[in-house]
Amino acid sequence: MPLQNAALLFFFVISPLGVVPAMLAALKDVDPVRHKRIIVRECLIALGILLTFMAFGRGLLRMLSISIPAMTAAGGVMLMLIALRLIFPTEDKNMRVTVEHEPFVVPIAIPYIAGPSILATELLLVAQEPDRWPVWLGAILIAWTATLAILYLGADLRRLLGDRGLMAMERLMGMILVLIATQMLLNGVVATLKDAGF
Numbered sequence: 001m002p003l004q005n006a007a008l009l010f011f012f013v014i015s016p017l018g019v020v021p022a023m024l025a026a027l028k029d030v031d032p033v034r035h036k037r038i039i040v041r042e043c044l045i046a047l048g049i050l051l052t053f054m055a056f057g058r059g060l061l062r063m064l065s066i067s068i069p070a071m072t073a074a075g076g077v078m079l080m081l082i083a084l085r086l087i088f089p090t091e092d093k094n095m096r097v098t099v100e101h102e103p104f105v106v107p108i109a110i111p112y113i114a115g116p117s118i119l120a121t122e123l124l125l126v127a128q129e130p131d132r133w134p135v136w137l138g139a140i141l142i143a144w145t146a147t148l149a150i151l152y153l154g155a156d157l158r159r160l161l162g163d164r165g166l167m168a169m170e171r172l173m174g175m176i177l178v179l180i181a182t183q184m185l186l187n188g189v190v191a192t193l194k195d196a197g198f
Contacts, residue, residue: 001125001135002135003135003138003139003142006125006135006136006139007138007139007140007142007143008143009121009139009180010118010121010122010139010140010142010143010144011142011143011146011147012173012176012177012180013079013117013118013121013177013180014113014115014118014143014144014147015082015086015173015174015177016113016146016147016150016151017150017166017169017170017172017173018086018169018170018173018174019112019113019147019151020150020151020154020157020158020166020169020170021158021163021167021170022107022112023039023108023112023151023154024154024155024158026107026108026112027103029101030102032155034102035155036152038102038103038108039108039148039151039152039154040152042103042104042105042108042109042113043109043113043144043147043148043151045105045109045114046108046109046110046113046114046144047114047140047144049110049114049119050114050118050119050122050140050144051137051140053114053119053122053123054122054126054133054136054137054140057119057122057123057126057127058123058126058127058130060123061123061127067192067195068124068127068128068191069188069189069191069192069195070188070192071120071123071124071127071188072124072184072185072187072188072191073184073185073187073188073189073192074120074188075117075120075121075123075124075184075188076181076182076183076184076185076186076187076188077181077185078116078117078120078181079117079120079177079180079181079184080177080178080181080182080185082115082116082117082177083174083175083177083178083181084174084178085174086170086171086173086174086177087171087174087175087178113147113151117177121184122136122140124184
């Protein structure tokens with residue numbers, strides 16, 4: 001997978017356009033003057049988590065004896081669940097978390113940015129082709145930079161697109177994630193069947 005494809009994959013899995021409404025909801029009780037500072041801080045924390053998983057995730061998979069096909073299938077399932085919550089949100093199952101004070105790490109850095117789906121995708125690519133870690137690192141940095149820009153301009157995007165426009169973008173990101181999740185799940189199942197001799 002070339003750099004641009006990996007960066008696009010990471011971008012869609014993070015789904016920053018789908019994160020914007022949930023992030024703004026988490027910041028609603030915080031002084032608007034502090035919003036952008038908090039967003040930059042949370043994005044930097046998320047980047048640290050992503051880089052940590054990239055560095056040590058392969059060893060974690062070996063330690064837990066988790067195969068790459070299993071990781072692929074599990075990543076597809078997790079991504080599918082998140083995508084369905086984006087497309088069909090309900091009062092008790094949506095991406096928004098109630099925050100009483102200023103958010104710190106949770107929920108913006110984790111799980112909105114560095115959530116289980118992006119961590120699983122990152123671990124999968126690194127485990128499959130560990131020698132290409134500079135490509136995966138570059139892809140993560142590109143996707144993270146785009147995410148930071150979108151979240152930093154989140155309030156401006158809401159004013160530009162309105163709540164309906166943001167909702168439409170959230171659903172669109174969810175549908176793209178469904179396609180990616182389905183492909184990951186199928187790849188995991190096919191690889192498992194091949195390993196079993198079918």
